[in-house]
Amino acid sequence: MSTLAGPLPPRRRGLLRRIADSDRPYQILTFVVFAVVWEVYARQWGGLLIPTFGETVVATFELLGDPELWQALYVSNQALVIGFGIAVVVGVPVGIVLGRFPTLERFSDVYLNILLVTPMAAIIPLLVMSVGFGLISRVILVTVFSIVMVIVNSRTGVRSVDPGLIEMARSFGASERQIWREILLPGALPAIMTGVRLGLGRAVTGMVIVELLMVSVALGGLILEYRGLFQAPLLYGTIVIILAEALLLISVARWCERKLTPWARTNSAKDPR
Amino acid sequence: MVGGRQLTSAGTPGLLSPRRLPAGAISLAVGAVVWEIAGRIVDQPFLPPLSAVVARLADMVGSGMIVGSLGASLVNLAIGFGVSLALGLVVGVAMGRYRKVEAALGVYVYALLTAPSLVFAPIFFSLLGDGRGSIVGVVVMYSAFIMIINTASAIQTVPGHLVEMARSYGASERQVLLQIMLPAAAPLIMAGVRLGVGRAVVGMINGEMFISVIGLGRIVTQAGGRFDGAGVLAILLVIIAVALGAVALVQAVDRRLTRWLPTTSRPATPSRRPVPAGARKTSGGKP
Amino acid sequence: MIEISGLHKSFVGQDGSTVNALDDVNLTVNENEFLTVLGPSGCGKTTLLKATAGLIGWDSGDIVIDGQPVRGPGPDRSMVFQNFALMPWATVLDNVAFGMRMRGVGKAEREERARTLIKTVGLSGFETKRPGELSGGMQQRVGIARALAVRPKVLLMDEPFGAVDEQTRRLLQEELLGIWEGQQLTVVFITHSMEEAVLLGDRVVLMSARPGRIAEIVPVPMARPRSHDIGAVGRSPEYVEITAYLWDRLRDMHEEHRDVRAGVTA
Amino acid sequence: MIEISGLHKSFVGQDGSTVNALDDVNLTVNENEFLTVLGPSGCGKTTLLKATAGLIGWDSGDIVIDGQPVRGPGPDRSMVFQNFALMPWATVLDNVAFGMRMRGVGKAEREERARTLIKTVGLSGFETKRPGELSGGMQQRVGIARALAVRPKVLLMDEPFGAVDEQTRRLLQEELLGIWEGQQLTVVFITHSMEEAVLLGDRVVLMSARPGRIAEIVPVPMARPRSHDIGAVGRSPEYVEITAYLWDRLRDMHEEHRDVRAGVTA
Amino acid sequence: GGGGSTTNDDGTLNFSVALIEPDITTVPILAALDAVRQQGHQVKVVELAEPELAIEGLAKGDYAFSAEATSPALIAIQQGAPIRIIADVVGNQWAVYGTTGVNTCDDLAGRPFGIFSEGAVATAMAKDWVRGTCAAGKEPRYLTIGGSDVRAQALLAGEIDATPLEITDAVTLEASGRTGFTRIADFATSLPDLHPQTVYANADFIGDHREVTQLLVDALVAEHRKINENPQYLVDLVSKYLPDTRDPNVAQIAQRYVEGGLFDAAALTDANVQGTIDFFVRAGVLKDGMTAADAADLSFVKAGS
Ligand SMILES: Nc1ncnc2c1ncn2[C@@H]1O[C@H](COP(=O)(O)OP(=O)(O)OP(=O)(O)O)[C@@H](O)[C@H]1O
Ligand SMILES: Nc1ncnc2c1ncn2[C@@H]1O[C@H](COP(=O)(O)OP(=O)(O)OP(=O)(O)O)[C@@H](O)[C@H]1O
Ligand SMILES: [Mg+2]
Ligand SMILES: [Mg+2]
Numbered sequence A: 001m002s003t004l005a006g007p008l009p010p011r012r013r014g015l016l017r018r019i020a021d022s023d024r025p026y027q028i029l030t031f032v033v034f035a036v037v038w039e040v041y042a043r044q045w046g047g048l049l050i051p052t053f054g055e056t057v058v059a060t061f062e063l064l065g066d067p068e069l070w071q072a073l074y075v076s077n078q079a080l081v082i083g084f085g086i087a088v089v090v091g092v093p094v095g096i097v098l099g100r101f102p103t104l105e106r107f108s109d110v111y112l113n114i115l116l117v118t119p120m121a122a123i124i125p126l127l128v129m130s131v132g133f134g135l136i137s138r139v140i141l142v143t144v145f146s147i148v149m150v151i152v153n154s155r156t157g158v159r160s161v162d163p164g165l166i167e168m169a170r171s172f173g174a175s176e177r178q179i180w181r182e183i184l185l186p187g188a189l190p191a192i193m194t195g196v197r198l199g200l201g202r203a204v205t206g207m208v209i210v211e212l213l214m215v216s217v218a219l220g221g222l223i224l225e226y227r228g229l230f231q232a233p234l235l236y237g238t239i240v241i242i243l244a245e246a247l248l249l250i251s252v253a254r255w256c257e258r259k260l261t262p263w264a265r266t267n268s269a270k271d272p273r
Numbered sequence B: 001m002v003g004g005r006q007l008t009s010a011g012t013p014g015l016l017s018p019r020r021l022p023a024g025a026i027s028l029a030v031g032a033v034v035w036e037i038a039g040r041i042v043d044q045p046f047l048p049p050l051s052a053v054v055a056r057l058a059d060m061v062g063s064g065m066i067v068g069s070l071g072a073s074l075v076n077l078a079i080g081f082g083v084s085l086a087l088g089l090v091v092g093v094a095m096g097r098y099r100k101v102e103a104a105l106g107v108y109v110y111a112l113l114t115a116p117s118l119v120f121a122p123i124f125f126s127l128l129g130d131g132r133g134s135i136v137g138v139v140v141m142y143s144a145f146i147m148i149i150n151t152a153s154a155i156q157t158v159p160g161h162l163v164e165m166a167r168s169y170g171a172s173e174r175q176v177l178l179q180i181m182l183p184a185a186a187p188l189i190m191a192g193v194r195l196g197v198g199r200a201v202v203g204m205i206n207g208e209m210f211i212s213v214i215g216l217g218r219i220v221t222q223a224g225g226r227f228d229g230a231g232v233l234a235i236l237l238v239i240i241a242v243a244l245g246a247v248a249l250v251q252a253v254d255r256r257l258t259r260w261l262p263t264t265s266r267p268a269t270p271s272r273r274p275v276p277a278g279a280r281k282t283s284g285g286k287p
Numbered sequence C, D: 001m002i003e004i005s006g007l008h009k010s011f012v013g014q015d016g017s018t019v020n021a022l023d024d025v026n027l028t029v030n031e032n033e034f035l036t037v038l039g040p041s042g043c044g045k046t047t048l049l050k051a052t053a054g055l056i057g058w059d060s061g062d063i064v065i066d067g068q069p070v071r072g073p074g075p076d077r078s079m080v081f082q083n084f085a086l087m088p089w090a091t092v093l094d095n096v097a098f099g100m101r102m103r104g105v106g107k108a109e110r111e112e113r114a115r116t117l118i119k120t121v122g123l124s125g126f127e128t129k130r131p132g133e134l135s136g137g138m139q140q141r142v143g144i145a146r147a148l149a150v151r152p153k154v155l156l157m158d159e160p161f162g163a164v165d166e167q168t169r170r171l172l173q174e175e176l177l178g179i180w181e182g183q184q185l186t187v188v189f190i191t192h193s194m195e196e197a198v199l200l201g202d203r204v205v206l207m208s209a210r211p212g213r214i215a216e217i218v219p220v221p222m223a224r225p226r227s228h229d230i231g232a233v234g235r236s237p238e239y240v241e242i243t244a245y246l247w248d249r250l251r252d253m254h255e256e257h258r259d260v261r262a263g264v265t266a
Numbered sequence E: 001g002g003g004g005s006t007t008n009d010d011g012t013l014n015f016s017v018a019l020i021e022p023d024i025t026t027v028p029i030l031a032a033l034d035a036v037r038q039q040g041h042q043v044k045v046v047e048l049a050e051p052e053l054a055i056e057g058l059a060k061g062d063y064a065f066s067a068e069a070t071s072p073a074l075i076a077i078q079q080g081a082p083i084r085i086i087a088d089v090v091g092n093q094w095a096v097y098g099t100t101g102v103n104t105c106d107d108l109a110g111r112p113f114g115i116f117s118e119g120a121v122a123t124a125m126a127k128d129w130v131r132g133t134c135a136a137g138k139e140p141r142y143l144t145i146g147g148s149d150v151r152a153q154a155l156l157a158g159e160i161d162a163t164p165l166e167i168t169d170a171v172t173l174e175a176s177g178r179t180g181f182t183r184i185a186d187f188a189t190s191l192p193d194l195h196p197q198t199v200y201a202n203a204d205f206i207g208d209h210r211e212v213t214q215l216l217v218d219a220l221v222a223e224h225r226k227i228n229e230n231p232q233y234l235v236d237l238v239s240k241y242l243p244d245t246r247d248p249n250v251a252q253i254a255q256r257y258v259e260g261g262l263f264d265a266a267a268l269t270d271a272n273v274q275g276t277i278d279f280f281v282r283a284g285v286l287k288d289g290m291t292a293a294d295a296a297d298l299s300f301v302k303a304g305s
Helices: A015-021 A024-045 A053-064 A067-100 A102-117 A120-131 A135-159 A163-171 A176-213 A218-228 A232-260 B016-042 B050-062 B065-097 B099-114 B117-128 B132-156 B160-168 B173-210 B215-225 B229-257 C045-053 C092-102 C107-120 C136-149 C166-182 C194-200 C227-233 C237-259 D045-053 D092-102 D107-120 D136-149 D166-182 D194-200 D237-259 E027-038 E051-060 E070-078 E121-133 E148-156 E167-175 E203-208 E210-229 E231-241 E250-259 E270-282 E299-304
Strands: C002-012 C018-029 C034-038 C060-065 C077-080 C154-158 C186-190 C203-208 C213-219 D002-012 D018-029 D034-038 D060-065 D077-080 D154-158 D186-190 D203-208 D213-219 E013-020 E042-048 E065-069 E083-090 E095-098 E112-115 E141-144 E162-165 E182-186 E197-202
Touching (some): A024 A053, A024 B099, A053 A232, A067 A102, A067 A176, A067 A218, A067 A232, A102 A135, A102 B173, A120 A135, A120 A176, A120 B173, A135 A176, A135 B173, A163 C077, A176 A218, A176 A232, A176 B173, A218 A232, A218 E070, A232 B099, B016 B050, B050 B229, B065 B099, B065 B215, B065 B229, B117 B132, B117 E051, B132 B173, B160 B173, B160 D077, B173 B215, B173 B229, B173 D092, B215 B229, C002 C045, C018 C045, C018 C213, C034 C045, C045 C060, C045 C154, C077 C136, C092 C107, C092 C136, C107 C136, C136 C154, C136 C166, C166 C227, C166 D237, C186 C194, C194 C237, C203 C237, C213 C237, C237 D166, D002 D045, D018 D213, D034 D045, D034 D194, D045 D154, D045 D186, D092 D107, D092 D136, D136 D166, D166 D194, D186 D194, D194 D237, D203 D237, D213 D237, E013 E027, E027 E042, E027 E210, E027 E231, E042 E051, E051 E065, E051 E083, E065 E070, E070 E083, E070 E270, E112 E121, E121 E162, E121 E270, E148 E167, E162 E167, E167 E250, E197 E203, E210 E299, E231 E250
Parallel strands (some): C077 C154, D034 D203, D077 D154, D154 D186, E013 E042, E013 E065, E112 E141, E112 E162
Antiparallel strands (some): C203 C213, D002 D018, D002 D060, E095 E162
8 A cells, every 4th residue: 555654746747647436436337338338248147127228318318308307206295205204304313312311212223123133115005005105104113214323323423422521511511412413413423324225225225215105106107107107218317306406415415414424534544535 | 520530330230231232232223112103103014013923923933934944044154254255355355455456456456446236136046047146146256345445445544653663674575464464453344344245135035135035135035025014023023133133243353353442432330420439439349 | 509428320241241430439529619520440430420420320429519319411511521422423513512402502602602612611712513424632621612512500520621732731721720710610620630630629539440449538728719820830849749649549559459350240 | 873864854734834844954873872862843754754764755865774775765764743742542451562463463462562562651451442531631542552562663752741740751761761771772752851861861852843944953962871869860951961961952943943034934 | 948937858938927916817827837837836825925027037038937017017918018918817807986975087187086007907997997088187087096906995085086996896895785886887887898908928838848838728718617507616716825815805706706707718719809909009108009919829719728
């Protein structure tokens, strides 16, 4: 490994060097590999439901011009926004409580695990039977999908906060609530944000799954329709758009994370290469 | 109020870990009672009382349906989770440590984490056929990415001064990874592994529900289709038992690996007194 | 007044062995006294201070402050931590203001007091830096400013000047003495510097190691106020005499301890 | 021989401001020299030491050790960190053995050497404890033992005895001098104690604050070996003279610095 | 040849058949496959989750036969997949049921009407019906809900006011004890030429292995005949092939299928295959221009009868 020691390289560097140092070439490289493998596989062994890369790209742009897609996105995202909002608002405090009160944790642990491992697809029929097909059940499913990630990571985050800081805060008479807000929350923030990112991913999955399996509206409905009609490029075009949305949301979360945890950069061990 | 782990364990050293078991058992028992009562009160097919579900389960076990299915499912689970764990650690550490790896792979890892695996059923089917391969693939899909991301984040939060210290002793990159990064990141990594193992179990069932319909997934699909609440829940009990076993295993490893972790938690004894005077006199272990 | 009587505290380690950190500690700190504590590394000074702060529990014994038994931290006390205990996510200004915020001091006053104290400890210009960007000594000074900012009645200081150079230390000592002389304040001050213990203290407590006990309490007769010219105090004959005495006592204790170094029981 | 020439290093803070930590530092450390460094808190001592250790980069200038420019850490150097940098998950024994493990020392020898050094720093009986269970001074001693264990040719020590009591410090000083006298070893030793700097050093480097520069290098003429009776060295007239001189110089620097405290540029 | 098949030394075949969640309508096929097995052939039955997967496997030649909704097969055929429809699984069994107070299409104006996704047969029929019978501007509000069974539950729970159901679910609805549900449209009578569920095969396989295909079709026709002679035979088949199904209404359901004359594998003709295609073209699921000859190979049913 090259080291960071020695005089730092001069600030103005050769073009080649700058290119090699930036992220872009690696991103482009992996993308090209990915696209080529996809194209070749689809051409050689593809079937009715496996479009080529090129077809998918075309279909994706086609979809983007289609008002039906935007309508579907709008409907689907209602459940996502509400459901994920609930997951964060409820999950973070619950995670902190569990990290802070070991007794509570010991008793609730089993249920957290159960929530984590229950295949939601299996209980969808039961969910439908109990709360019906409306927005509520979609919201519930999104929340159930994402909240465990938030809780588990928040809890771990709290556990890794330096206990000396809690002592310090208590010595200044911080109430339990203040300890939460001032020490546990910021100290656990990097881990919490990881949980939020994971949860966000899961929430998008939940949003689509519920529409696939329960009430085929919006994006899930589009997927089922394109699949039923064997319109593979449109099918995967829709999926690409869903993933793009998820990635966008995750980058927003990352951006927030960087804004919220600037101190993490001075003492983290990440190799800057 | 005052004091940390040393306080709670002062009189009962070594009792800490066995104590976990009864806690789980107790809360499960409470949950069971609540379920039974709720089930009786609600009296709806979607919430049959626990007794009915257990009876159904006994029935299913008696007919040999479950045991046979379970074996094959568990093998799929083990293979899939093993692959995921290896991927999770290797790719996760690489992404956490090297910015360029993260740049190259980040998008795909997040995309695949987010993707509802169901929609990839045709791809698995096309790539891996309708047998074990597809189901193992689904298990990997479900569990690997979450572990990769958690591991990467964990690695990124390792305190820089420890890495500096190790490098000052000439630690090689490999040694920094193995001796500093992994132990320091262990708590967060294990949190991810725990999520991963749970997801793997879900993947196993979903693979059996949404690609080729076999094993437990088949039983649960059929029960769901009949709105046989008791049947669905009976299978879920089995799945949850399997998963809890797997998670417990991970947690046991976790506890071994992260024993050093200081407590940020409040002590289990909620007394506001620093400790009743003299209460621990005998436990002090004065020579 | 702080009355500590019959205090016992032992730690059970993760490896199962027990360390007797405090063994029958009896100590009275008078109202507005400046008490300094000396003792070998690991003898239980920090433990004693944290117990007084109400941060850790103990096995038996009592700590009573102004007639009230200690049950936890209180607004009358504030502490300077040996390991600084700064919040890595907060700026210097926010770290210093933290204690005040916990005690409900309004924002404007908070900032003003914080800035004044940052100046006092010589960190002007670093208000917006985070701890990760400070040198060790600078971090320590942030912790001192934070503890002073809440204007406590009892100030518990755990090796507060250990990481700063002697000049800065002298300045901080003078500042501290000035503050102490100017208001109603009891100080318990742990240090490894005999000079510092004598220069600052009304009495010097000597602790012995494992099990931690109070070995001796040495009164310091030098006149107050000393803050105007600490250097002069350091040249007075009483100062030289007491320091020499402490030096001998501590050496004896150290040698004793080396002989019976058996504080750790399996 | 360590040759540092024209070393510049500035930190760009997260708030956008720049801190000049080192500004044109020139310094030669001779083979087997014991060099001590004094300077106001935050003047760049740690930065200089870390650069020499090959742990951080710098803006311009050179560090050359035995003819080889420093490009990273090397097996010839080991460092005692100001903030200890102990691995919280490892026991005292494992922490001390860490450096040796990195350098491929076999397990049996590792353990044996680690145990010897743990005894040297006065921590026998604590081999199986983890850092969280140690007092501040004990943690510091673990860090010292770890650095000594690898038997480096250059030992870089950043305030290594700052958190221990004076008796322990005296013992450790004697041990360190003994080791240094007994083998081929170059030591760069940062301290805040003028006494310590003079007692131990062949030369004392005075640094001035922000921007960090070498203000003066003061040779220490006292005879070697000094390890047998450090106390006696401390009573010699040369010692008293040099300490007084350093004291004056540092006070001047401090006052200067107070006037121009403008090291932070927006 | 296709069908993932291999030929054994003794001339018998190894091949796979893909089925989607077997139910009462598919058990005759399972029975027929047993008959094929008795001739020495090795038949592997794979249960898949989605009809699309079966079609995909069929098109790639992994499977020899499959049996499910007709429309995906037709769509795939139109896209050039080597698939041929060879026999009928069950006739048009669909009917629209409405809750209390819903008797005609107009009653549904603006009210929730449960359908499955686009492209599904039942959806196409329901929309066709709405187009044909509802007054203009009185369309119901469509609510997409997967699975006939789920829709039956939703109807029971009052989540929707009407929906197309299969016989099995209709019987369940009737047997639920809740009254007031009416059959507002019966596609079995209005669209008798539509065959929503058929048996289809990999074209290469049936080309290479005509005898085996014939064997299967004949066996299926025979099974259907036995059922029509005695509905109890179907009940027996269900308990043999779907042992964990404990539908208490199975006898009643069997009776209804037989009464409707819905089981007749040989019922496919060029005309009604064309009719089925035309219906899907009308529904917008298929593009214009497909003929019965493109989609079906009826030689086997013809040879049998
Ligand atoms: N959390 C803990 N768990 C276990 N043992 C502990 C803990 N804290 C302190 N000890 C032990 O208690 C003893 C006293 O520790 P303490 O920190 O009070 O020493 P100290 O006098 O402050 O030393 P120093 O001057 O080095 O800071 C030590 O032997 C230490 O190992
Ligand atoms: N990682 C960093 N980021 C930004 N600024 C830094 C960083 N490390 C050090 N500095 C700044 O560089 C200057 C010198 O720091 P350094 O740690 O070298 O001081 P020092 O001489 O060791 O002080 P002390 O005696 O207090 O330990 C300080 O002003 C500090 O604020
Ligand atoms: Mg201490
Ligand atoms: Mg420093």
